[in-house]
Amino acid sequence: MIELRRAAAVVFLFLGVGVALHLLLEPVREAGQPAAVKAMTLGAGMALAVLGIVGGFLIARVPKERISSVTDHLEDMARRGTIGLAISETEADALGRLGHAINHYLSFVKEEVEQSHLAAKERQIQTKVLDAEKRHIEAVIRAISDGVVVTDAFGDLVLANAAAEDTFGFKFDPAVRRPIEEVITDKGFLALVDDMRETGLFTSHRAVEWIQGAGGEARIWRVILNTVVEGKRRDRISGVVAVLHDVTKEKEIARMKSDFVSNVSHELKAPLASLRAYTEMLVDGEVKSEAETREYLHVIGTETDRMSRLIDNILNLSRLESGLVPVNKADLAVTEILRDVADVMASQAVQKNIRLEADLAPVFFRVHGDRDMLYQAVLNVVSNAIKYTPEGGQVRISTYLDDSAVVVDVADTGYGIPPEDAGKVFEKFYRSRHSAKAAKGTGLGLALVKHVVEVVHGGRVTVESDVGKGSVFRLFLPAVR
Amino acid sequence: MPWKILIADDEVAIANVVARKLQNAGLEAIVTTDGQEAYERASAEPPDFIITDLQMPGMSGLELCQRLTTELDKPIPTILLTAKGFEIDGTSLAHLPILRVMAKPFSPSELLANVREALGIRTASPATRFARSGVTGS
Structure with a gap:
């Protein structure tokens, strides 16, 4: 027991x-x-x-x-x-x-x-590390400037970053899985993602251009689509990743560059055509008198100068922008610069029967600036005003003090600038279709004005315009007290 | 009566040199320096031939040709001069009496040869023979 x-x-x-x-x-x-x-x-x-x-x-x-x-x-x-x-x-x-x-x-x-x-x-450590890495990757994806949209095999939205939210106008909630078409309404984009999910086994990577919206508001996107493929035989699509890169600006720059090259070559070809034609006439003995010979040679000389000037203008802006031109600043009177510009432009205005008025204040407003650069800037604005004002019109230059800035107004009774072009006229190479019709140019004049006023002198330039009535270009320069 | 040829080019130097070349060949040249002026002159008194620049302020050479073709009874054969030859597409030239597009810079002799060829294709007239003999003689 x-x-x-x-x-x-x-x-x-x-x-x-x-x-x-x-x-x-x-x-x-x-x-x-x-x-x-x-x-x-x-x-x-x-x-x-x-x-x-x-x-x-x-x-x-x-x-x-x-x-x-x-x-x-x-x-x-x-x-x-x-x-x-x-x-x-x-x-x-x-x-x-x-x-x-x-x-x-x-x-x-x-x-x-x-x-x-x-x-x-x-x-435990590995899990913590993986968690941290996951959060880190998500943070990186959220922060990148390109839009990122990820869907699963069923077309539910599983990830979207801030850029994608901005693009499509929604707020992504990681806790709630919703079909992508309930969140994003742009049909063109949905079709891209759908198509990728359906055909992604054959082409797992695709880059397409997609235009969102229309007209002036249109944005051009380069959409890169990738499928996430699973399974031992890689025969199952578990999701689609779409990355959206905004190429609107790039396209615009490419267009402007192409326009610029086209304009420059046109401008260069005009004097070149004269050189060729007049030389050939001389060579072919088409000239009957000595006076005629002198006239032809004079044209050849003038056209050569014109070509050289154009090339100088292009190089000047390029040098100015790359900071190669030394800036010599001193206290100077804006009124004196305006008077000089008005004197120089007077003959051009008379030729077009345009009344050029310089309504200059008796007070000499002073700025600290580079005289030659400011002269060139004002000259460009006044020259443009004359160029884009029809015969019999009026161009008025005036100056006044506004808070701490000396303001230069150049007002014309010209063709005016359509609202969709007004914001772009200062961009390099930009020429509105409207202005291209009215007169020739390289699209460099106002780009130089903006650079001189804003970058070199810390001021700003604005334009107000009314199609058919005229424009007012306004240069604000910091005043010397 | 010599053939009457209207020239339109906002580059005055070009318009003048073309006129001189044609005049030396015994043709009558009318010089205009923008599209609108050319249109008004041609409407008032249609020339036998037009030589026009493409890019001109106000009215382009293409618009000039389009308007004249629509408004006049008889199409006026035209040679288009342009510094932007590659930007012209065939569709914009369709249904227009533009015989040739010549790229700037161009040879005045070649331009004259083209004008003569074009006029020669048209019904022979004493004026044509006069123009031809005038050119060969010079």
């Missing part, structure tokens, strides 16, 4: 060890791979139970004191949550052998538990 009780005690003891192990492995299980750890814990518990039952029968004949010392030791281990040698193996009896087996098993379990702890810790 006593032996039976002892055996039962040992069985319970080992079950206790099993439970202790189970508790020890609790944090490991929480960290990950629950199935494997659970199996190991269960295995360990069962093995201990079997050992306990077998051991119980063997120990039945072992002295009570030794059993209670083993019991104390195991209870102590359970209490402290440690795994270590439990039983003295010195005795050669059944308990000694059992002790050896248990110790051997415990050292194996201890090693396994330690490794599991290490692996779990490593996984």
Whole structure:
């Protein structure tokens, strides 16, 4: 009877060890791979139970004191949550052998538990790193200036960055998955994404030009579409990534450059045509008198100068913009510059029967600036005003003080600038279709004005215009007090 | 009566040199320096031939040709001079009596040869023979 009780005690003891192990492995299980750890814990518990039952029968004949010392030791281990040698193996009896087996098993379990702890810790770190990386990548995607839109296999929107939100006018909520067509309404763009999802297995990368909107508000996008392909045979599309790059400005610059080259070549060809024609006439002996010969040679000289001037203008602006022209600033009177410009332009105005008025204040407003550059800037504005004003019109130059700026107004009764062109007239190479019809030019004059006034002198230029009535160009220059 | 040829070019130097070349060849040349002026002159008294620049302020050479073709009973054969030859597409020339587009810079002799060829294709008249003999004689 006593032996039976002892055996039962040992069985319970080992079950206790099993439970202790189970508790020890609790944090490991929480960290990950629950199935494997659970199996190991269960295995360990069962093995201990079997050992306990077998051991119980063997120990039945072992002295009570030794059993209670083993019991104390195991209870102590359970209490402290440690795994270590439990039983003295010195005795050669059944308990000694059992002790050896248990110790051997415990050292194996201890090693396994330690490794599991290490692996779990490593996984925890990896998960944290991955989380941080995911957040970092998302932040990068959110921040990039190109629009990014990502859909899943079902066409639900899974990611969109701030640029995409601006482009399509919506607010992306990562917590709510909605079909892309409920969020984005631009049919052209939706068709691109749809088409990519349907045909993406054959062409996983595609770059297309897509025009959003129409008219002056139209924006041109280069859309790069990629499919995310999954599966062992890569036969399943799990999503579409669309990146939108705004090329409106690039297209505009390309157009302006092409227009500029075309204008410059036209302007260069005009004097060149005269040179060729007059030279040929001289060579072919079409000239009947010496006076005629002199006249022809004079034309050749004038046209050569004209060509050279045009080339100088192009180079000047280019040099000015690249900062190669030295700026010589001094305190100077704007009124004097305006008077000089009015004198120089007078003959041109008379030729076109245009009344050129210089309504200059008796007060000499002073600015700190480069005289030659400011003269050129004002000259360009006045010359333009005369160029784009029909015969019999009027051009008026005036100056006044506005807060801390000396303002130069050049008002004409010319053709005017359509509102859609007004904002662009100062851009280099830009020539409105409207002005191109009225007179020739390279589209450089006002670009130079803007550069001189705004970049060199820290002022600003504006234009107000009314088609058919005229324009007012206004140059604001910081005044010297 | 010599053939009457209207010249339209806002480059006065070009208009003058073309006129001189034609006059030396015994043709009558009328010089205008913009599209509107050319249109008014041609409407009032249609010439036998037009030599016009493409890009002119106000009215382009193409518009000039279009308007005259629409408004006059008889199309006037035209040679278009241009410094932007590559920008003209065939469709804008369709249904217009533009015989040739000559790129600037051009040779006055070649221009004259083209004018003579064009006039010679038209019904022969004493004036044509006069013009031809005038040119070969010079």
